[in-house]
Amino acid sequence: MHELLQPGSERKQLLLGNEAIVRGALEGGVRFVAAYPGTPSSEIIDRFYQLAPEAQIYVEYSVNEKVSMETVAAAALSGVKSLCAMKHVGLNVAADAFMTLAYVGVKAGMVIVVADDPFLHSSQNEQDNRFYAKMAGVPMLEPATPEEAKAMTLEALALSEKYQMPCMLRTTTRVNHCRGPVALGDLPGNGSPPRGTFTKDPFNLVVIPMVGRKLRLALLEKLSRLQAEAEQSPLNFTVGEGKWGIITSGVSYLYVRDAVRDLGLEQRVKVLKLGFTFPQPRAVMRNFLRGLTRVLVVEELEPFLEETVRIVAQESGLRVLVGGKGDELIPKAFELDAAKVKRAMSNFFGVSYQSPEVFSIPQLPQRPPNLCPGCPHRATYYSVRKIFGDDAIYPTDIGCYTLGILPPLRMADFLICMGSSVATAGGFSKVLDRPVVAFIGDSTFFHAGLTGLVNAVSHDHRFLLVVLDNGTTAMTGHQPHPAVELTPQGKVQPKVNLENIIRGCGVARLATVNPLQVKKTQDVLQDLREHMHEPGVSVLISKSPCPLFENRMLSRKQKVVFEVDASCDLCKKCLEEVGCPAFVWEQPAAGASRIRINAALCSGCSVCAQMCKSIKPRRLDDSKGGNQ
Amino acid sequence: MARETRAFDAVRIFFTGVGGQGTLLATRLVGEAALAEGISVTMSEIHGMAQRGGVVESSVVIGNAFSPTIPDGEADILMAFEPLEALRALPKCHAQSLIIANTAPIVPFSVATGQSTYPELAALHGLIKEKVSNLMWLDAVELARKAGSERASNTVLVGVLAGSGRLPLGKSSWEEALKRTLAPRIVGINRQAFEAGYAFSRAGGV
Incomplete structure (x- = not known):
C-alpha cells in the first residue's frame, strides 16, 4: 500500500508539505489530478502518479500548466473533485485559463496549488503569485506547515464547492519541502474510476462577451460573499498579547513565533496569523490594529498584506505606526528567517537584539551542480561548439541542459522562460548576421517550444534548433512526456513521434543523430551549417536517453569504463573542452602530473575516447567497484 | 559574548553534503527518531540538484521551536558529510x-580539472577547530565499510549523533526510525553502521 493511502490514525506521520497536500486532497475526495512538474511542486503530481492505480483516481502529467488547468477544470465542471499543481511561473503559462475560469467556475471542488520559490532555489524569478489570486478574484489560502497544508487543502476543496469556483492554495518552497508531523484523517471509500455528469448550459459556460459581462458581475457578488467568509475564517487567528502587533502569513509566521520568543516579547507583541489571504480579511485586520501603537507586517516577497494593512489603518483613521517593506525593515528579495525577523523587530520596536557572531571562512572551491558523467547533452554541446564556435549565438531553455552555461562548455547565451529558446532564436536571426543555434529539451519542446517553431517556420526565421531529446523530463525527476519510449515495462512506441511533429511543422531541414557518436554528429552539424545561408529553420534532434533514467528503467549493467593510458601527452583538451566530472587532474607532490578517469564515476559513454587516442576502454566483469 | 535568551529547549541540526551521499535520508532518520520519542520536530529539505553533484543542505529542528530552517550562527549541531x-x-x-x-573528501569538479585546489585535510580541521572546539572528525566511509557497506556512511554519522548524547532520544526511538525509514532488506546493514557510529561517539569520538 502506498504510504499516503494508509487508513486514518492518531499517530502522526512525517510528511513533506507536498505529501500533506496529496493526503488532504485524497481525504477530501479528489479523483482527478493533472500537472506539469516543476520544483518545488513536483512531488505532488509524482505521489499522485504513484498511487493512482491503487486509489482508482485519474492522474496525468500534462504537457504544460495551461493544459493541466484546462483538463482539470473540465473534470471539476463535470462534478469530479480535482486538483492541479504548478510552480509559480507555471501560473504564468496557465494564467489565460486561470483568469476566466474564475468567471465560469466549477461544479465540484477544484484546488489550484501554486508553489512560489523565494530565493529562486530552482527558478528563474521569485514572483509573488498572491497577486494572481487578487487579479483573478480567486480565493486563496496560505499554509505555514505540512499540517496546515493538509488542513487547508481540505478547506480549499470545501470553499471551492461552496462558491463553485476554483480555490488557490499558495505555498512556498519552505512549505512544500518542509517535513513535519501530520495526523492522517479518514479516506473516503475507494470507488471506481471517476465519472462525471455534464449539463449543457452554454449561456453560463461559453464566455462570449454577453456571457462574460454577466459572469463578471456574478464573480464580484461571489467575492463579496467570500469577503465575509474570510472575516469569519478560523484560518485567521491571533496569538499573544500586548500593545505591539505583527501581521504575517505562511512560513513567515514560524519565524515570527521564534523571534517573539527569543526576544522575550510574548507579553508585549500579539501576532495576527492570516491563513485566508484573499479576499483579505480587512475587518479582522482593523480589529487587530485597534488599540495597538505599532504593527510590523512580516511577509516574504512583495508587500501584499502590508499595503492592505496600511489602507485599512488609513480608512479607519487609526493612529498606529505600520512597518514592513516600505521602511526596508523586511527585505523584499529572497527568503526570511528567524534572525532577519528578530533584526527587523529590534529596529521597529526598539528592543535590543544581539545578532549571533557569524564565523567567517576563507574562499573555498565552489561545487556547482554539473551535467552527470555520460550525459548526452555534454556530447551535443561539445560537437556543436566544434562546428559553430564562439561566434554563434546560443539561446537555451529550461532543464538539466541549462547547466551547459558553466565552463568549460559555456553553451548558453540567452534564457528567460520555458520555450524561449525557439522564438528568441528567430528574433536574433532577423537582426544579427551571426549564426544562431538554439537548444531545447524534449519535454520543454512539448511544453512551450512547438508554437515558437511554427512561428519561426512561417516567418522564414533562419536558425538551427537542437532538440536535446533524452527521452524524459530529467531535471524534475524523470517524469514522462508525450514522446516517452522508456517505461518500467520496457521500451514502447511513443504516443507522439517527435520527428513527425517537427517535420509536420514544415522545417526546411531535419536530421536526427545520436550525440554519443561524435564524428557522425559533427558531420551532420557541418552539413547543416553549410546550408544555413539558405532560408528556413533547421532542426537537429540529438537523441540519446538520460543514462540515469535508462539505468532505472531498464536496469542495464554497465559493460565498460574508460582509462587514460601512458601515451597521454597532457594536452588537457579533455578537461578544457568536455568537462566530464569523471576526469581528475592529479598533481602529486612528488612524481609526474597525470589525467585519470575516476572509474566509480565513468558511465562508459565513450565520448572522450572518440576525441583522444590515449583513452581506452576496459571491460568490467560484473558489478562496478567503488562508491562515492 | 552574551547571546540573547535563545530557546534552550530546542536543538537545531544542520546537514550538509554532496548529492548522492544520502544526507536527506539521514535527515529523515533523525526526524523519525524524534517523532518516535514523541518530541516535536520540523525539517527542511532543498530538492532539485541532488543528482548533479551540487551541495545538498537540510535541517532538523527538534523541540520547542517553530522555524524549520536555521539562520547563520544558530545551528547547535552540524552534520557534515x-x-x-x-x-x-x-x-x-x-x-x-x-x-x-x-x-x-569528494573532490569538486573545479578541483578535479586543476582550476582550484582542495584544501589539505589538516588545514580544514584546523580552521574548524579554531572556531568550534567540539568537533568529531571521522572517516565515516571507512567505518561504514567495516560495518558492511560504504553506502551506509550516512547512517554511521547518524549513529555518531545518537551516541553524542546531545539529543534527548532513546535507543529504541532510533531503532524505530531505522525500521520506519529503510527498506527491510537494508535495515540490518544500517543497524550495524549505526552501532559503529554510536560506539565511536561513546568512546569519546576518537
Whole structure:
C-alpha cells in the first residue's frame, strides 16, 4: 500500500508539505489530478502518479500548466473533485485559463496549488503569485506547515464547492519541502474510476462577451460573499498579547513565533496569523490594529498584506505606526528567517537584539551542480561548439541542459522562460548576421517550444534548433512526456513521434543523430551549417536517453569504463573542452602530473575516447567497484 | 559574548553534503527518531540538484521551536558529510556547537580539472577547530565499510549523533526510525553502521 493511502490514525506521520497536500486532497475526495512538474511542486503530481492505480483516481502529467488547468477544470465542471499543481511561473503559462475560469467556475471542488520559490532555489524569478489570486478574484489560502497544508487543502476543496469556483492554495518552497508531523484523517471509500455528469448550459459556460459581462458581475457578488467568509475564517487567528502587533502569513509566521520568543516579547507583541489571504480579511485586520501603537507586517516577497494593512489603518483613521517593506525593515528579495525577523523587530520596536557572531571562512572551491558523467547533452554541446564556435549565438531553455552555461562548455547565451529558446532564436536571426543555434529539451519542446517553431517556420526565421531529446523530463525527476519510449515495462512506441511533429511543422531541414557518436554528429552539424545561408529553420534532434533514467528503467549493467593510458601527452583538451566530472587532474607532490578517469564515476559513454587516442576502454566483469 | 535568551529547549541540526551521499535520508532518520520519542520536530529539505553533484543542505529542528530552517550562527549541531562542506557550513555554527564531520573528501569538479585546489585535510580541521572546539572528525566511509557497506556512511554519522548524547532520544526511538525509514532488506546493514557510529561517539569520538 502506498504510504499516503494508509487508513486514518492518531499517530502522526512525517510528511513533506507536498505529501500533506496529496493526503488532504485524497481525504477530501479528489479523483482527478493533472500537472506539469516543476520544483518545488513536483512531488505532488509524482505521489499522485504513484498511487493512482491503487486509489482508482485519474492522474496525468500534462504537457504544460495551461493544459493541466484546462483538463482539470473540465473534470471539476463535470462534478469530479480535482486538483492541479504548478510552480509559480507555471501560473504564468496557465494564467489565460486561470483568469476566466474564475468567471465560469466549477461544479465540484477544484484546488489550484501554486508553489512560489523565494530565493529562486530552482527558478528563474521569485514572483509573488498572491497577486494572481487578487487579479483573478480567486480565493486563496496560505499554509505555514505540512499540517496546515493538509488542513487547508481540505478547506480549499470545501470553499471551492461552496462558491463553485476554483480555490488557490499558495505555498512556498519552505512549505512544500518542509517535513513535519501530520495526523492522517479518514479516506473516503475507494470507488471506481471517476465519472462525471455534464449539463449543457452554454449561456453560463461559453464566455462570449454577453456571457462574460454577466459572469463578471456574478464573480464580484461571489467575492463579496467570500469577503465575509474570510472575516469569519478560523484560518485567521491571533496569538499573544500586548500593545505591539505583527501581521504575517505562511512560513513567515514560524519565524515570527521564534523571534517573539527569543526576544522575550510574548507579553508585549500579539501576532495576527492570516491563513485566508484573499479576499483579505480587512475587518479582522482593523480589529487587530485597534488599540495597538505599532504593527510590523512580516511577509516574504512583495508587500501584499502590508499595503492592505496600511489602507485599512488609513480608512479607519487609526493612529498606529505600520512597518514592513516600505521602511526596508523586511527585505523584499529572497527568503526570511528567524534572525532577519528578530533584526527587523529590534529596529521597529526598539528592543535590543544581539545578532549571533557569524564565523567567517576563507574562499573555498565552489561545487556547482554539473551535467552527470555520460550525459548526452555534454556530447551535443561539445560537437556543436566544434562546428559553430564562439561566434554563434546560443539561446537555451529550461532543464538539466541549462547547466551547459558553466565552463568549460559555456553553451548558453540567452534564457528567460520555458520555450524561449525557439522564438528568441528567430528574433536574433532577423537582426544579427551571426549564426544562431538554439537548444531545447524534449519535454520543454512539448511544453512551450512547438508554437515558437511554427512561428519561426512561417516567418522564414533562419536558425538551427537542437532538440536535446533524452527521452524524459530529467531535471524534475524523470517524469514522462508525450514522446516517452522508456517505461518500467520496457521500451514502447511513443504516443507522439517527435520527428513527425517537427517535420509536420514544415522545417526546411531535419536530421536526427545520436550525440554519443561524435564524428557522425559533427558531420551532420557541418552539413547543416553549410546550408544555413539558405532560408528556413533547421532542426537537429540529438537523441540519446538520460543514462540515469535508462539505468532505472531498464536496469542495464554497465559493460565498460574508460582509462587514460601512458601515451597521454597532457594536452588537457579533455578537461578544457568536455568537462566530464569523471576526469581528475592529479598533481602529486612528488612524481609526474597525470589525467585519470575516476572509474566509480565513468558511465562508459565513450565520448572522450572518440576525441583522444590515449583513452581506452576496459571491460568490467560484473558489478562496478567503488562508491562515492 | 552574551547571546540573547535563545530557546534552550530546542536543538537545531544542520546537514550538509554532496548529492548522492544520502544526507536527506539521514535527515529523515533523525526526524523519525524524534517523532518516535514523541518530541516535536520540523525539517527542511532543498530538492532539485541532488543528482548533479551540487551541495545538498537540510535541517532538523527538534523541540520547542517553530522555524524549520536555521539562520547563520544558530545551528547547535552540524552534520557534515564531506570535509570541505563542513568548513563551508561553519557560518551556521556557534562556539558551543557540536560538529560531526566525515573526513572522506569528494573532490569538486573545479578541483578535479586543476582550476582550484582542495584544501589539505589538516588545514580544514584546523580552521574548524579554531572556531568550534567540539568537533568529531571521522572517516565515516571507512567505518561504514567495516560495518558492511560504504553506502551506509550516512547512517554511521547518524549513529555518531545518537551516541553524542546531545539529543534527548532513546535507543529504541532510533531503532524505530531505522525500521520506519529503510527498506527491510537494508535495515540490518544500517543497524550495524549505526552501532559503529554510536560506539565511536561513546568512546569519546576518537
